[in-house]
Amino acid sequence: MTQPNLKVLLGLLLATSPAASAQTLLDTSAAISVQNTLQQTGTPVRPQVPTLPSPAATPTGTNGPSPAAAPAPPPPPPFTEQQQAALTQAQTALGAGQLPQARTLFERLIAQNYRQPEPHFGLGLTLLAQGNLKGAAFEFTQLSTLAPGRPEGPYNLGVIATREGRYADAQRLYGEAAALARTQASPATQRQVLEALAAEQTRAGEFAALSATLAEITALDPQDVDAQFRLAQAQVLAGQGAAALPGAYAVLERQPQRLDAALLVADIYVGQGLPDRALRELDTAAGRVKTGGERATLLLRKADILAARGDTRGAVLAAQAATREDGRSAAAFARLAELHTQRKDRPAALAAYQKATALAPQNAGYWTGQAAVRLSLGQIAAAARDAAQAQRLSPDPATLAHAQFVQGVAAYRQGQYGPARAALRSSTLKAPSAEAYLWLGLSAYALKDYAGAATALGESVKLNPTPTARQNLASALLASARYAEAEAILRGLVSDNPGSGEAWYLLGLAQRAQAREPEARQSFKTAAHLGNTQAKGALK
Template identity: 45%
Template sequence: MKTLLPSPLAPARFAPASKCWRWAALTLALAAAPAAHAQTMLDTLQTINISNTLDQQNVSGGQAALDRARALKGQLQGQAAPDTSVPAMPAAGTVPAAAPTSAAPTLPATTPTLPFSDAQAARLKSAKALLAQSKWAQARAIYEGLIADNYQQPEPHFGLALSLFALNDLTGARFELNQFVALSPESFEGPYNLGIIAVQNKEYDEALKQFTSAAALSSKATPSARRQVLEALAGEQNRRLDYAGLSATLTQALAIDPNDVSLQYRLGQAVALSGNGARALPLLYGALQNNATRAGAALLIADIYDAQKLPDRAVRELDSAAGQSLSGTDRARLLVRKAQLLQAQNQLKPAAQAAREATLADTRSASAEATLGALLAATNDLRGSLDAWKKAAQLESANASILLNLAAVQLSLGQNTEARHNAALTLKLAAVSDSATLARAAFVQGVSAYRLKDYPAAASALAGSAARQPSAETSLWLGLSHYALKAYPAAIAALSDSVRLNNTSSARLNLGAALLAAGRFAEAEPNLRSVVVEDPSNAAAWYQLGLSRKAQGKNAEAKTAFASAAKLGLAEARTELK
């Protein structure tokens, strides 16, 4: 019987890599400022990482040099891991779960705020010194004593909060910060650091609320402090993919540092992702002038022009950026995007050339190899495609999409054992929620098992594929597997599904054969007759049509069908005519 070959699989899909920038943030701190100015109690002890998903090309947006508060050093580089956006205090130990946030207490308006006595001021200075030496428990004791002596002064509450935070007592730290907010409601440090605690406890709604409040209160803060508060708010807006809000926040940050190219780039990203690509272009063109942001900016510019149905302009922008001084990795990313744009215009040869250049620019780029593999398959260079997919699999051995496409090319080349192996690996690696990948992997596994004559395994795999994602092709191969097992009713059911999903002559021919094998001759005849009407040169269809008619006693009509098959060279038909 004739059967269909499997259709080519779709090229690998790459989930955007983790898209991150890093930013430095103020944490709970003490000030060198006089005790009477609690709203200025600001000092930096450490940094935290906030997850960002903007950079679609897996390149850090960069963090411009900030005139940070004391002790903050340098510009962070690299990428932050998702959900690790918490401050890392020097104290060791497990962070206890924080109690639910309570509203800041309302203190009696008539309660007087007494100035520190000389002795209290000396104790406060001592507590600050102990805190600076990381002697948190000793500092805590002094702060608690000061609060007992002079509760209305906000600074000891803030210092105690810092001590408790360093000792991993988030519940106590949060309580003291709420006291501080009640005593000094105009200070942004209180809500800001409450936001830090909320982030540490993954209470992101609360963090957004506190950072929003801190940003509103920070208008008179130093530029570096306000910038960092805005960065904290930006981190939470980005977490929610609130690109409109993020654009507004980064616009305020840019007003503080108008020459910060990396900030321009990040704002351009946010504006583009908020759906206003044209407005993003001036910002992104500015970012083209900086090596650190050139590749990411060029990719976004290309995407904007492509969305405006100007793919040629998009390709020219990529060529322009790729021709400048870039790392091999960045150049490869631009060339891969160029290849994708050309492929979308059906310019397969220049697309393949761009992909090949990408693999040369970055020999460690699985994305470049996968893009080349898909394009070579599209131009019927299966051997070249196989080599590219193998290299991609070597670079990313746990990438289910790459392994699936490698298996598909191996199946097309008749490398059934290898295809079956890689399809099995794909089934282990693919996400449970990725039905399309799981279905296609089971399909490749089933077809390769069929070709290896392991019909029970073929039927099992193909049934699993059909259950996840029904298709005419899967049902066809499932029917053939059942037919090989002589499970004719199951074969008829599967092949009927194939005809229903896509009424091809191959499906009808195989359904006719299954009906003949099951002795359902009258039902087989119309299926087979429709095949020869559609394709009079199909010798197998004429022969089977003859068999169905002969079984029904239609000898003259059977002879005519056998004669047509014999003229087409089918020896079995000549035997029937003797």
């Protein structure tokens, strides 16, 4: 399966608590989805900005790591009445988005009472909102030093690290914030911090740690079915498929029509080596879901499992059923085309690809698949047109390389050797393959670029030493006057396949070019005996 990209949402959530001393503005960095090879996750609900206890009521230095593991600082001087009013004014300006005014007020308060953490926190949030990451990091570091028991310091330092691409630092800081939040914050705040930690664990592919984090999230909110599903996915990705089953079934028990959970259950059984059980689960789920599109998705997964077992006929039938359930699904027709291609039913494959390209004309992959099928059917000009269309759609590198390969082979078969060489060379640069190098070598040979042909064919042989590639390489070496190298390859060919008259004939040419006439005549005789007409002429 293709794997979808990890997306991380960074946004500043500003809120003002009823009491000025309990200001708890937190930036948030929540994962939108868990990247995996099974099925994309649901989007978690962004938690609301919580309210923490006021700093004066919060124990410090005893519940969680501090940045330097230093003793708790002495308590700061209390705010004067005037300073408290200024703090309220600054927080109100920040909440209203009046950032320059907020910055001025917070800086003035810091100058008046430096050891009070709240102005540092407010200034850090203000600078963060203004995009001044360096200044914000300084203030959040001061906050962590002055109030080591509060999670806001390491949390927002983690946000800055994420924005700067320092993902390992971000994960560490979110972990510190989570440890503090467990004993110092409300469940909503804990959830927010844990979501940020989960996002970084997902990015790093640390699925065992992610499972532990998501287990904490589900414990905080046992009613969150999406979180339970994400936990099951993380467990599967951590290699704990059997352990994930109870959670996945619990999701289905509460939401029987949930498609992604049904797919996950099937994938778990496949991973456990129980494909028949997976197929039965998919059949059962097909009776629960509501729409034809959802049934088509289940049927396509069934087709994949059947194809992996070697039952391509059953896979075709499942994919055909998917197209009947959702006649607007280009993906279903494309998968059907791929399965027909596996069974070498090329006319049926072409018909399915034509439906896919008609439904999704901007999909370069479908045009490339259609071009390849046309090429195999001998529809050379049409294959070239489809490959050109695919390239106009800005495909991904792998698809572009395949389209260029088809274009190159089509050009070669039309006698357009220069364009063929150019297209095939581009293809091999993006996705080296034995077949692409083979056709590149043939194109170079047709242009009498024998050295280039030998180089390309040599690469083809390295990747897949088929008799065809080896024989063509020998021909290119002969044309380049590299007779000893050609002879070595040809001796291996006739040893592996003594019935190849062409290989014996080429061996004779290599021997004759090295002035070893008796050996050459013997090779020619063997080739002639095998029916090679050129060898008969060489004996005259």
